[in-house]
Amino acid sequence: MESTLKEMRGGESVLDLSPKATVGGGVEDVYGEDCATEEQLVTPWTYSVASGYSLLRDPHHNKGLAFTEKERDSHYLLGLLPPAVVTQQLQEKKLMDNLRKYQELLPIVYTPTVGEACQKYGSIFRRPQGLYISLKEKGKVLDVLKNWPERSIQVIVVTDGERILGLGDLGCQGMGIPVGKLSLYTALGGVRPSACLPVTIDVGTNNEQLLKDEFYIGLRQRRATGQEYADLLHEFMSAVKQNYGEKVLIQFEDFANHNAFTLLAKYGTTHLVFNDDIQGTASVVLAGIVAALKLIGGTLADHKFLFLGAGEAGTGIAELIALEMSKQTKIPVEETRKKIWLVDSKGLIVNSRKESLQHFKKPWAHDHEPVKDLLGAVKAIKPTVLIGSSGVGRTFTKEIIETVASFNEKPLIMALSNPTSQSECTAEEAYTWSQGRAIFASGSPFDPFEYNGKVFVPGQANNAYIFPGFGLGLVISGAIRVHDDMLLAASEALAKQVSDENYNKGLIYPPFSNIRKISANIAANVAAKAYELGVATHLPRPANLVKYAESCMYSPVYRSYRSRL
Ligand SMILES: O=C([O-])CC(=O)C(=O)O
Numbered sequence: 041m042e043s044t045l046k047e048m049r050g051g052e053s054v055l056d057l058s059p060k061a062t063v064g065g066g067v068e069d070v071y072g073e074d075c076a077t078e079e080q081l082v083t084p085w086t087y088s089v090a091s092g093y094s095l096l097r098d099p100h101h102n103k104g105l106a107f108t109e110k111e112r113d114s115h116y117l118l119g120l121l122p123p124a125v126v127t128q129q130l131q132e133k134k135l136m137d138n139l140r141k142y143q144e145l146l147p148i149v150y151t152p153t154v155g156e157a158c159q160k161y162g163s164i165f166r167r168p169q170g171l172y173i174s175l176k177e178k179g180k181v182l183d184v185l186k187n188w189p190e191r192s193i194q195v196i197v198v199t200d201g202e203r204i205l206g207l208g209d210l211g212c213q214g215m216g217i218p219v220g221k222l223s224l225y226t227a228l229g230g231v232r233p234s235a236c237l238p239v240t241i242d243v244g245t246n247n248e249q250l251l252k253d254e255f256y257i258g259l260r261q262r263r264a265t266g267q268e269y270a271d272l273l274h275e276f277m278s279a280v281k282q283n284y285g286e287k288v289l290i291q292f293e294d295f296a297n298h299n300a301f302t303l304l305a306k307y308g309t310t311h312l313v314f315n316d317d318i319q320g321t322a323s324v325v326l327a328g329i330v331a332a333l334k335l336i337g338g339t340l341a342d343h344k345f346l347f348l349g350a351g352e353a354g355t356g357i358a359e360l361i362a363l364e365m366s367k368q369t370k371i372p373v374e375e376t377r378k379k380i381w382l383v384d385s386k387g388l389i390v391n392s393r394k395e396s397l398q399h400f401k402k403p404w405a406h407d408h409e410p411v412k413d414l415l416g417a418v419k420a421i422k423p424t425v426l427i428g429s430s431g432v433g434r435t436f437t438k439e440i441i442e443t444v445a446s447f448n449e450k451p452l453i454m455a456l457s458n459p460t461s462q463s464e465c466t467a468e469e470a471y472t473w474s475q476g477r478a479i480f481a482s483g484s485p486f487d488p489f490e491y492n493g494k495v496f497v498p499g500q501a502n503n504a505y506i507f508p509g510f511g512l513g514l515v516i517s518g519a520i521r522v523h524d525d526m527l528l529a530a531s532e533a534l535a536k537q538v539s540d541e542n543y544n545k546g547l548i549y550p551p552f553s554n555i556r557k558i559s560a561n562i563a564a565n566v567a568a569k570a571y572e573l574g575v576a577t578h579l580p581r582p583a584n585l586v587k588y589a590e591s592c593m594y595s596p597v598y599r600s601y602r603s604r605l
């Protein structure tokens with residue numbers, strides 16, 4: 041045993057921990073901590089009612105200085121807190137005073153910081169968050185779900201870490217994304233924290249750097265694919281339904297293209313599933329485009345769209361635009377798709393490439409001679425709207441933006457890839473190279489930019505506007521399936537929130553400062569659609585859905601604790 045301990049400490053004897061050792065200072069080893077050995081087993085028991093020290097460390101119940109004298113006495117807190125007793129309002133004021141020292145919080149909790157956090161997750165890892173389901177748990181996924189301390193889960197955000205933002209395969213360290221997304225579910229959408237479950241499915245990683253990183257927290261193997269992958273995902277999906285029922289929302293997040301479309305199609309008919317990167321992004325971008333029409337003129341069908349990037353975001357947005365155009369004009373969607381062109385790493389997607397295209401790109405193969413790159417495509421197609429969904433930074437070059445600006449009075453340019461480093465161009469570049477004429481929005485935030493004495497405020501075309509309200513709408517209506525019309529409903533509700541004051545600043549999204557109200561409106565519109573489509577199970581339908589959504593939103597208010605009996 042002694043030699044084992046020495047080996048564990050790199051062969052050096054730091055402290056003699058043999059059972060014979062006496063502890064100095066007369067401090068008795070009541071819990072047997074100092075003489076615990078591998079042979080001498082202990083039971084890790086804990087109190088079931090939080091009190092005293094553990095109460096102060098339990099974020100669900102801790103009120104800090106707001107514990108009353110009586111509560112302090114009753115719950116073994118005397119001496120564990122300084123004497124001041126304050127109100128929740130004062131605690132909030134102090135916290136907000138500190139928070140307001142940062143200009144904005146969203147970029148800290150969310151993109152771009154969350155991307156960096158995932159990249160460094162292993163080396164900064166301290167306390168685990170979320171639920172990890174790895175290949176090692178195959179056959180035991182239901183048991184793993186049961187280890188989670190909360191029972192009434194309403195929203196699960198799950199990733200397999202293969203395409204984290206535009207940063208690529210971060211394996212198990214992708215956990216930052218479900219955790220971050222669910223923080224926004226609570227902060228922006230009012231879903232209570234205890235009803236949110238972040239999940240990372242670890243099937244390995246193909247990121248060589250992580251595989252070699254001594255601090256990597258995931259399975260040290262290359263990604264499982266094919267049947268092995270499908271089986272673990274299927275076990276997870278079945279276990280979720282078995283454990284939480286039909287009405288739990290499963291949001292797929294940051295899966296790679298080759299799995300994202302398949303999973304959505306496979307589980308869309310049996311589970312309440314939503315792919316944020318395909319559907320959430322589509323809904324937010326469509327809202328921005330519809331709002332932008334006030335500034336650039338015309339109807340949706342009057343415009344021509346060109347995308348760089350034909351993955352989840354690109355094809356998801358394209359399809360929702362085509363669908364909305366079809367609804368507005370009564371022209372079949374097969375026809376409206378022809379207004380939308382996509383460029384991938386091999387050039388413009390055209391009919392002659394159809395055979396070799398992945399299935400999700402095929403609807404976008406139109407008749408045109410081959411064009412090898414984006415600049416060529418911009419010149420050939422002459423789009424009025426240019427959208428970047430490539431995951432590759434700085435691909436909207438000066439020449440590309442100048443070309444788009446040469447045939448549009450007000451080109452709409454959306455650089456959607458995240459985080460900031462992967463944005464197709466910066467706000468400054470879009471405004472400068474278009475001589476201040478572009479209407480610009482990006483996935484990650486950019487500061488306002490002054491050009492020729494005018495301040496331009498870029499909008500943030502990020503699915504964070506949509507998914508919290510969208511999910512809330514599903515939850516409050518008890519929806520059991522997601523339908524494309526609900527995405528259109530979310531989009532419509534968001535576009536309606538843009539005020540004249542916003543338009544005057546060139547904004548095509550309302551400010552995030554109103555997000556709770558925006559989310560309530562989105563939730564209400566989505567819920568209304570769920571009732572209309574007959575997939576809502578919460579009956580009878582509340583008469584005023586906006587009021588109802590607001591009344592369902594969680595607010596963190598302290599409760600009073602009963603005295604010790
Ligand atoms: O997380 C974000 O900022 C938006 C998003 O879904 C992605 O980029 O994958």
Ligand SMILES: [Mg+2]
Pocket residue numbers: 205293294316317
């Ligand atoms: Mg995402």
